[in-house]
Amino acid sequence: MPHTPSSPQPSSSPSPEPVALLSELRDSAVERLARAGVPSPDVDGELLLGHVTGLGRGELQAAFITGRRADADAATALESLLERRAAREPLQHILGVAWFRSLELRVGPGVFVPRPETEGVVQIAIDALRQVPTPEPVAVDLGTGSGAIALAMATEVPNARVHAVEASVDAFIWARENFAAVDASNARLVFDDMGRALPELDGTVDVVISNPPYVPDDAIPRDPEVRLFDPAMALYGGPDGLDLVRSLERTAHRLLREGGLLVIEHGELQGADIRSILTERGWRAAATHVDLTLRDRTTTAVR
Known part of the structure; x- marks a missing residue:
């Protein structure tokens, strides 16, 4: 009986061919970002490389x-991201996330990117909340932005009630997205003007914290990431x-006890x-x- 050939099977798309060592892509990325004046080219280069390959920094080091080697798709994607970062678009906007204490927060155009120095500011509020003798201390974050400060307080002081x-x-x-992702049941997000917000809490709050806009109107922020991408508000x-x-x-x-x-x-x-404003009031x-760089960063006062 003659042999009947089997029907041809559809061919799967071939995997992209490896094009370069990951270490070579890393070195090239770091050099390019350094030439563009990016403050931390080594960290940013590795984070962008990890983003396109799906590898964490530890996995990258082993690789x-x-x-x-990386495939052509990863190399092409990295090139696109490096172009954006070399133009000083914030790394957090490119990756879509910012890390703040133990939190991974969604950020992008229209919201202030939380900074490392603010982690020390919120520590003061967290320490104060932990010392409040009542079972459920109350905190308010005025101008919460991405929600970083409020969610840090809520997750690190789980018996507190936090209003943002x-x-x-x-x-x-952006804050609403982060509140949903973190899902801290003791945190509440309110859309309102700072001046009239939360009248129901008048005289009951233990800690009020804020990272307000504080750049003088005629000042020009030094960093392009701030000057070009952070919202003026x-x-x-x-x-x-x-x-x-x-x-x-x-x-x-009005709010504080x-x-x-x-x-x-x-x-x-x-x-x-x-200090003068607060003392006069x-x-x-x-x-x-x-802060950790020995620059004045936070002022506190007691009601």
Whole structure:
């Protein structure tokens, strides 16, 4: 009986051919970002390479040692991302995430990218909440942006009740996404103006914290990532940069109980002016605290 050939099977698309060592792509990325003036070209280059290959930084290090290669699709994708980062688009916008303490937050155009120095600011609020003798201390984050501060307090002090206020539609959308992802049942997000928010909490709050816009209107932020990509609403605070500080002081004075703590992040040259504002308004024990670079970063005061 003659042999009947089987029907031809559809061929699957071939996998992209490896084109370059991952270590070579890393070195090229770092060199390119360094030429563009990116402050941390080695970290950014590896994070972008990891993003297109799906490898964590530890896995990448092992791949460098073993001589693993990347395929053409990954190399092409990396080139596109490097072009954006070399133009100083924030790394967090490109990756779609920002890391803040133990949190991974969604960020993008329209919301202020949380900064490492703010991690130290929120630590002051977390420490204060942990010392409140009541079973459910209450905290308010005014101008929450991405939700970073509020969600850090809510996850690290799980017995606290945390309220976050945001007035920017764009930022509120990002915050709402992060609140849903973190799913901290003790955190509440409110869309409202800082000046009139949360009247139902007047006189009951233990800690009010804010990272308000504090750049003077005529100042030009040094970093392109800030100057070109952060929303102006999150940056500029009037002629001396302290208009929003004055507003949040009034709101905090209304919200806090006697003995409650106000925590304000600010620019390194603004501590003395903020202490003066608070002291003139009757706040007690106004003090300014330095960040890890020994720059004035946070001012606190007691209601």
